[in-house]
Amino acid sequence: KAGVTQTPRYLIKTRGQQVTLSCSPISGHRSVSWYQQTPGQGLQFLFEYFSETQRNKGNFPGRFSGRQFSNSRSEMNVSTLELGDSALYLCASSVAGQGDTLHFGNGTRLTVT
Amino acid sequence: AQRVTQPEKLLSVFKGAPVELKCNYSYSGSPELFWYVQYSRQRLQLLLRHISRESIKGFTADLNKGETSFHLKKPFAQEEDSAMYYCALSPTGANNLFFGTGTRLTVIP
Numbered sequence: 723k724a725g726v727t728q729t730p731r732y733l734i735k736t737r738g739q740q741v742t743l744s745c746s747p748i749s750g751h752r753s754v755s756w757y758q759q760t761p762g763q764g765l766q767f768l769f770e771y772f773s774e775t776q777r778n779k780g781n782f783p784g785r786f787s788g789r790q791f792s793n794s795r796s797e798m799n800v801s802t803l804e805l806g807d808s809a810l811y812l813c814a815s816s817v818a819g820q821g822d823t824l825h826f827g828n829g830t831r832l833t834v835t
Numbered sequence: 836a837q838r839v840t841q842p843e844k845l846l847s848v849f850k851g852a853p854v855e856l857k858c859n860y861s862y863s864g865s866p867e868l869f870w871y872v873q874y875s876r877q878r879l880q881l882l883l884r885h886i887s888r889e890s891i892k893g894f895t896a897d898l899n900k901g902e903t904s905f906h907l908k909k910p911f912a913q914e915e916d917s918a919m920y921y922c923a924l925s926p927t928g929a930n931n932l933f934f935g936t937g938t939r940l941t942v943i944p
Contacts, residue, residue: 725878753930765921765934778931812879821867821886821925824932826879 726827728813734833740801743830747794747815754796759810808834837862839924841935848912849943856907856938858922867925868905874918912942
């Protein structure tokens, strides 16, 4: 089985721009979660989608949003980028959630200049 | 609010020595606790979870509700155990994880 795939691997954006990150979960997995990883804050939960619905949300501003498609693929969008948004964004999928094992992708490294 | 604390950012042990990575948590309910590991150039992956009560790669972790701890232990460290270890908590009935800041374990040959 192919693992969780995140595209692109690297992104460089300018302050004020917006960005969209993509995540393809493991086949058969219906839950997709997003995490932000920074040296200062570590790994922080952004949100989780299940069956195209946001089921859980972390403590991030509304500039961070996401969606999930009928094939379980998910996208994350960040609008009006700030320097502090520079981070590794990790996507994780699981079969159905509710305590299932999370399978992580390699992440998208976003740099905001 | 939930919190996971890993007091050691770095931990070095000699090969063959016992290793213990500490994890303390705060949560009012009954959480699920996990250890995730990231080896060099690999993605973050599950090492073990407390409800499984199993030993993975020689590692075990016991949930101590009285001390709100979930320390990871291995009696004899191996060089291939060198990695970044994250303790994580999942609130009751949820699928999101709250991670500790991680401990980088280095096993010295």
